[in-house]
Amino acid sequence: MKQSVDEFLELVKKRNGHEPEFLQAVEEVAETVIPYIVKHDIYYGKNILLRMVEPERLISFRVCWVDDDGEIQVNRGYRIQMNSAIGPYKGGLRFHPSVNASILKFLAFEQVFKNSLTTLPMGGGKGGSDFDPKGKSDNEIMRFCHAFMSELFRHIGPNTDIPAGDIGVGAREIGFLFGMYKKLNNEFTGVLTGKGMSWGGSLIRPEATGYGTVYFAQKMLETKNDDFEGKKVVVSGSGNVAQYAAEKVLQLGGTVLTLSDSGGYIYDSEGIDEEKLKFVMHLKNEKRGRISEYLDKYPNAEYQEGKTPWGVKCDVALPCATQNELDKDDAETLLKNGCVCVSEGANMPSTKGAIAAFHKAKILFAPGKASNAGGVATSGLEMTQNSLRYKWTREEVDNKLKDIMSDIHKSCLEYGKDEDGYVDYVRGANIAGFVKVADAMLAQGIV
């Protein structure tokens, strides 16, 4: 069947009308990929995109666990196995009260294109639970993770589906999940990535998403003979991605002005230097506190409750918190304040209206599926090291990460350059990601 973008989206809406985030992600891809399909006979009329928007498998399961007060709690767990044309399913697990099928399907769909862009053989998947880790004790986290894995284990494996972290799932959770998988399978295997360094983890994996986001921005700035030296940078979030994006900006000579969490943002006009960032890492990763507590240590900073940081004047913006955290008005404020480059560390943090504003102003804008792909790429490198029973040095992994980000940038240029020389990184990433997966699907027949 041959379809226009509108006809295609109508069909997808009919089946998924109650899933706004998923529809948003599909629409962005369809608008750029369908015009490409129409011009290329090998893809035309084969319903490839329609096959790609339907998960190969969607698993939903009950997770029962007992809290510290002895109460029985019930959560919902999911794993979306979206596409395995180019490799085993790969993608993170999110633990957050907002988690539902729409959010995980958008993340799994994005993951298919992102993993394809990394140049590594990984299909796309995503999973998680509506469990809220905030305020839970370590023992509660452990009991939940063990209960979650006691069902998930039968659906995953090192050659089938390899989960990792995402919002609310970091080193602590990966440890508990791995422990239960190992016990149930009686097998020590690289079934999860983001593991601890002494039990199969890769150096640089914790840093990789944030570093990669900045490496990608560096590549974009290079196209304008520019770099991070002296740049004022606004970062949102204060979790894994935000922390290491901030660290890399500092190493490259930029100034980080903000960090945030779901409570609000802090603005430090003197810059968040290495020492201050160490404090934030301790506050967030060990103490599990709120970003507002930054002011207890650095009272010269400002805290804006309930607000996002996009009103702070900057040259570069790195949204590293969550989906749809930067809307059209925020984009217009950033542009008015002279922002020249936006590199997404989070998945789909910019709304459709925000992206349109960036494109209209022809600034450098990188969608998450390209700019935050360093995390999953380094997970791919962790899988390779596990298979080889070997460990690369920090420098070796970092160099591979830089090369991968540079290759992704090249792919975006190949498919995203407009006639006037402007690079539409959204179109570039979508088409480059699509072509590899579509070719594999065509080669494998209708399955």
Ligand SMILES: NC(=O)C1=CN([C@@H]2O[C@H](COP(=O)(O)OP(=O)(O)OC[C@H]3O[C@@H](n4cnc5c(N)ncnc54)[C@H](OP(=O)(O)O)[C@@H]3O)[C@@H](O)[C@H]2O)C=CC1
């Ligand atoms: N970890 C990884 O390797 C990768 C992550 N990503 C994406 O990066 C983003 C951040 O992930 P990560 O750093 O790992 O997660 P973390 O859980 O480590 O940190 C998430 C951060 O985002 C904030 N946040 C979460 N939800 C909201 C919200 N609704 N509104 C405002 N702030 C919010 C959190 O604040 P609070 O603590 O208050 O909730 C926290 O500061 C996500 O979009 C994720 O999908 C993409 C590629 C790889």
Ligand SMILES: O=C(O)CCC(=O)C(=O)O
């Ligand atoms: O490292 C991984 O497998 C997961 C990364 C991830 O979830 C993402 O890229 O959004």
